[in-house]
Amino acid sequence: AQSVTQPDIHITVSEGASLELRCNYSYGATPYLFWYVQSPGQGLQLLLKYFSGDTLVQGIKGFEAEFKRSQSSFNLRKPSVHWSDAAEYFCAVGDAGNMLTFGGGTRLMVKP
Amino acid sequence: GAVVSQHPSWVICKSGTSVKIECRSLDFQATTMFWYRQFPKQSLMLMATSNEGSKATYEQGVEKDKFLINHASLTLSTLTVTSAHPEDSSFYICSARDPDVGSGANVLTFGAGSRLTVL
Numbered sequence: 759a760q761s762v763t764q765p766d767i768h769i770t771v772s773e774g775a776s777l778e779l780r781c782n783y784s785y786g787a788t789p790y791l792f793w794y795v796q797s798p799g800q801g802l803q804l805l806l807k808y809f810s811g812d813t814l815v816q817g818i819k820g821f822e823a824e825f826k827r828s829q830s831s832f833n834l835r836k837p838s839v840h841w842s843d844a845a846e847y848f849c850a851v852g853d854a855g856n857m858l859t860f861g862g863g864t865r866l867m868v869k870p
Numbered sequence: 871g872a873v874v875s876q877h878p879s880w881v882i883c884k885s886g887t888s889v890k891i892e893c894r895s896l897d898f899q900a901t902t903m904f905w906y907r908q909f910p911k912q913s914l915m916l917m918a919t920s921n922e923g924s925k926a927t928y929e930q931g932v933e934k935d936k937f938l939i940n941h942a943s944l945t946l947s948t949l950t951v952t953s954a955h956p957e958d959s960s961f962y963i964c965s966a967r968d969p970d971v972g973s974g975a976n977v978l979t980f981g982a983g984s985r986l987t988v989l
Binding site: 799801 | 874876904911912913914915916961963965968977978979980981982983985
């Protein structure tokens with residue numbers, strides 16, 4: 759069965775600082791990997807996805823993620839965080855069918 | 871891009887009543903929609919897969935008689951929480967496969983969610 763672990767429940771960074779959110783997955787085959795962001799009381803917005811090819815994936819809002827098969831990781835990064843990035847971030851793993859499994863989420867807080 | 875709309879965004883009801891939540895795909899057809907449940911400060915848990923014209927597929931542990939799903943058209947799926955109780959209070963989010971992404975992978979577009987509060 760597929761699973762996703764986001765080790766950090768909360769992360770606080772200063773505005774302008776760099777950010778890395780960790781994601782580790784367990785999946786038997788080549789995974790499809792996603793990062794979603796959720797603002798309070800809202801649905802989820804897709805930040806980026808990895809299906810195949812280049813392991814460094816660029817997304818919206820200046821985010822990127824790197825797929826590392828050897829480490830079963832898909833960490834999300836941003837070089838300079840903005841106050842508007844404060845939200846909940848979910849990593850997810852899926853297959854070619856209809857299953858998306860989400861990690862527990864990481865709540866990002868941004869200090870001025 | 872593909873948009874999924876949910877209604878209502880927030881509903882408060884008395885214990886014992888039934889509540890219907892609608893999920894619509896705007897400007898695209900969705901033969902399959904997914905219903906997730908999210909408790910406060912927790913992740914999303916898949917409840918069921920809604921299939922147009924056929925019965926929904928429920929995840930283990932989800933009461934199909936409690937959470938009725940109807941996918942009567944290619945653009946509408948409904949979730950009815952029957953005889954709601956306070957423990958059913960949660961954030962319910964629907965999603966559909968983004969048609970702008972090629973086949974072979976499942977990229978989901980999510981609705982804004984519906985918050986249910988049962989008194």
